[in-house]
Amino acid sequence: MNNNTPHIAPYRGRFAPSPTGPLHFGSLVAAVGSYLDAKYHHGQWLVRIEDIDTPRTVSGTADAILRTLDALGMEWDESVVYQSRRTDIYQEALHELIRQGLLYPCTCSRKEIADSSIVGINGPIYPGTCRHNPLAQEKPYALRILTNDETIEFQDRVTGSYSQQLVRDIGDFVLRRADGVYAYQLAVVADDADQRITHIVRGADLLDSTPRQIYLQRLLGYPRLRYMHLPVATNAAGEKLSKQTHAAPIDLDKALPQLVETLRFLGQKPPDEILESDIAAFWSWAIRNWRADLISH
Ligand code: GLU
Ligand code: ZN
Numbered sequence: 001m002n003n004n005t006p007h008i009a010p011y012r013g014r015f016a017p018s019p020t021g022p023l024h025f026g027s028l029v030a031a032v033g034s035y036l037d038a039k040y041h042h043g044q045w046l047v048r049i050e051d052i053d054t055p056r057t058v059s060g061t062a063d064a065i066l067r068t069l070d071a072l073g074m075e076w077d078e079s080v081v082y083q084s085r086r087t088d089i090y091q092e093a094l095h096e097l098i099r100q101g102l103l104y105p106c107t108c109s110r111k112e113i114a115d116s117s118i119v120g121i122n123g124p125i126y127p128g129t130c131r132h133n134p135l136a137q138e139k140p141y142a143l144r145i146l147t148n149d150e151t152i153e154f155q156d157r158v159t160g161s162y163s164q165q166l167v168r169d170i171g172d173f174v175l176r177r178a179d180g181v182y183a184y185q186l187a188v189v190a191d192d193a194d195q196r197i198t199h200i201v202r203g204a205d206l207l208d209s210t211p212r213q214i215y216l217q218r219l220l221g222y223p224r225l226r227y228m229h230l231p232v233a234t235n236a237a238g239e240k241l242s243k244q245t246h247a248a249p250i251d252l253d254k255a256l257p258q259l260v261e262t263l264r265f266l267g268q269k270p271p272d273e274i275l276e277s278d279i280a281a282f283w284s285w286a287i288r289n290w291r292a293d294l295i296s297h
Helices: 025-040 061-071 087-099 110-116 184-194 204-220 252-265 272-276 279-288
Strands: 012-015 044-049 103-106 118-120 123-125 142-145 151-156 160-165 173-176 199-203 226-230
Touching (some): 025 044, 025 199, 087 103, 087 173, 151 226, 199 204, 204 226
Parallel strands (some): 199 226
Antiparallel strands (some): 118 123
């Protein structure tokens, strides 16, 4: 390679399920979309179990998710990473933001926040009540990060341009909860950087989290990522498929039809005969013919 050859980072993608229940159609969409996009680009596909919120984690579900992915023929590169074992990484990122003077302790109760806030796209917009609290506090406290009125914009590969002004649309957000748990927004950013992820493919329910994550990446000096947010699968009542809405777990006796249904949900056009083939033939077709531009939004 000579000096004029630009260095193009190899594609590294990931699937990052929270182990709160078995894999269902909604989470399979994110798994399949991230897998196919990585494999189409000759990239690596990692699996990270987002079990940092231990009170919400249901024991045994992480293993069940991994067994299902394996049975569906989805091979991950590198060992599976568990957020619950990586708190040192999150602590380091948090300390860097403290050094930058951007964090403050918030002792407000949920009720105080609800009573004093207007509701934004992602819950109450914290009005900044505790902004001038000194860092030392006696009561248990959450740590919030100061936001500002800069516009954070990015081009999503499916949904196009998306932007937010964090202070107006979200408010100062929590990075470590009063119970000591690191927030998803911090953990995901620290992990994606540590694992040298280049491309994020996940459900559109996380679109409105992305500007918060870009904000943290910039402050921490982490590389920029490419984003693709997939349509969210809903049930007949229009609710997002999730454990709360009692989404049915993936049935491995119907592995191939469910994979085909997932592929069609992602706008791909596999031939009907694919249903008479096997899982290996399914993946071979799906990887070769992957077209992200067919995903609807
Ligand atoms: N763990 C998150 C979820 O299951 C996904 C995080 C992400 O892909 O950034 O909703
Ligand atoms: Zn507060």
